[in-house]
Amino acid sequence: MRFHHNLVQATVDALHNIFNDGKYADQAIQKILKRDTRWGSRDRGFIAETTYDIVRYKRLYAEIANVHEPFKPADLWRMTAVWIVLKGHAVPAWEEYYNTPERRIKGRFDELSKNRVYRESLPDWMDQLALKELGGIWEKEASALNKQADVVLRANSLKTTPAELKEKLQSEEIAVSQHERFPDALILKERANVFMTQAFKDGLFEVQDAGSQLIAPFVQVEPGMRVMDACAGAGGKALQLAALMENKGQIIATDIYQSKLNELKRRARRAGAHNIETRLIDSTKVIKKLAGKMDRLLIDAPCSGLGVLRRNPDAKWKLQPEFIDEIRATQQDILQRYSTVVKPDGMMVYATCSILASENENQVQEFLKSEAGATFELVEEQSLLAHRDGFDGFYMALMKKK
């Protein structure tokens, strides 16, 4: 493989923004990619994938390169040299790579790989917490969460079918495959910028992981129902709920951030979803007004995001144990307060993109034992794990109001 100095320089700059300035990896990469309009898709792919790879394996690469945070530019260059050697490529004869100790790098890799926290590049606290909660399967899950995630689309049934979309994408030179477990999902055979396609501009699909696509159907909505999507964010699940409801009935999408709800409205227009109404949660009144009125409630709760590390590897370095404690309290509070909107015989789904029992099953059990939860019964639980199911990690519980 032939390396280009300006592309590695761009990678080093992106890493600086992520590691030293605390920027989110996706945003830092998007910004760097705007730097040179002459870069083609291969160049862009190189910068994005190399940056993500080094973010994923930060602890391992930093240890091998013997560098420490905050990283100086020379340290980041050393980490890219480690990446090049471990990928089996010849190190370019550039000044930054002068005297790269290739044999030592390989030796250190073999030595450090015996220890999971280095091999899978994990903070100690995260490794211990996940081991405590997941037991023996953590080993395999940690490794699966370090694999690059597929790009998965959800065909928007308000406008198209998966078969029709597949053809349209093919005409735009994007090849996709289908998966029997995920009926609306199309998986890209090769990475591409799907947001540039006409099919996207026409609202024929959304980018949504296959695991995430199982949550809205789990809510068992029907056309004409009144449904609340309590933690709607920018609306990934709300748009899918609208499609499942064939635009009939009402979806009340709430969040504590107006900016996310604005983005939801924009996406809904593109998708042709007309039955979504957004409401900002800026006081307790919003929930009180809806008490006992909803046929269905979806709580797609804020969580640690440990199930989606393949997509957000920088979360390994940004997450703190205190945040997970706080988010657990928020999850229980949301369950307690929002569950009041469900009418008798109505149903509620609690979902997260976490793989920790303390954010999932244990939260549901705690809720069911509480006063608010005593009027609900658990119908079904489902969880997805990256190593077992091949997609992101998710949890969902369906509860019925007695």
Ligand SMILES: C[S@@+](CC[C@H](N)C(=O)[O-])C[C@H]1O[C@@H](n2cnc3c(N)ncnc32)[C@H](O)[C@@H]1O
């Ligand atoms: C997992 S994300 C939602 C993703 C979204 N449902 C989707 O499918 O794209 C969780 C959301 O909960 C919101 N949130 C956090 N605390 C909340 C609260 N107390 N009430 C409502 N939403 C809240 C966050 O702003 C965030 O958008």
